[in-house]
Amino acid sequence: MSYRHILAAIDYSKNCKSVLQKAIFLATQQQAILSVMHVVDNLPLSGTAYGTEIDLGADVANPLLELEKSLFIEELAEFNDIDMARNLVWGVPKQEIIHYADREAVDLILVGSHGRHGLELILGSTANAVLHHAHCDVLAVRISD
Ligand code: AMP
Numbered sequence: 001m002s003y004r005h006i007l008a009a010i011d012y013s014k015n016c017k018s019v020l021q022k023a024i025f026l027a028t029q030q031q032a033i034l035s036v037m038h039v040v041d042n043l044p045l046s047g048t049a050y051g052t053e054i055d056l057g058a059d060v061a062n063p064l065l066e067l068e069k070s071l072f073i074e075e076l077a078e079f080n081d082i083d084m085a086r087n088l089v090w091g092v093p094k095q096e097i098i099h100y101a102d103r104e105a106v107d108l109i110l111v112g113s114h115g116r117h118g119l120e121l122i123l124g125s126t127a128n129a130v131l132h133h134a135h136c137d138v139l140a141v142r143i144s145d
Helices: 017-030 063-075 093-103 125-133
Strands: 005-009 033-040 085-090 108-114 137-143
Touching: 005 017, 005 093, 017 033, 017 108, 017 137, 033 063, 033 093, 063 085, 085 093, 093 108, 093 125, 108 125, 125 137
Parallel strands: 005 033, 005 108, 033 085, 108 137
Antiparallel strands: none
């Protein structure tokens, strides 16, 4: 049984690219479709519905969102030769990750896990919520701080 659609959820924390690198490795090995997603959750955007997808190919009216778009494109620049669906969405990370996975028939989600001490700290709140609420497999990739 192989995975058919793998999603890497990335924040911009230090070493978070290892989540994407692991997803690329697995997608290549499994011959799966690959998607990457970042959820913008640090901007107050009144009048914008949660789940709004940011078009990477068009100008964005809001300058803060435009900046987020540039950051995302820059973050992924080193992976430009990799075939993957790039998704930048405004909303609540755990909700958007799970919603995308359901909608796009993702069967494996990769999230990062920081190796902090104490069992309850091993998975952060987003990773923990995805693990408990996703309808597919979830792989927590250990990220060294
Ligand atoms: P946290 O639960 O905040 O410690 O984050 C753990 C993991 O959840 C990260 O390594 C990412 O894989 C994922 N994640 C957290 N925040 C976001 C976000 N804004 N967009 C996409 N993925 C995220």
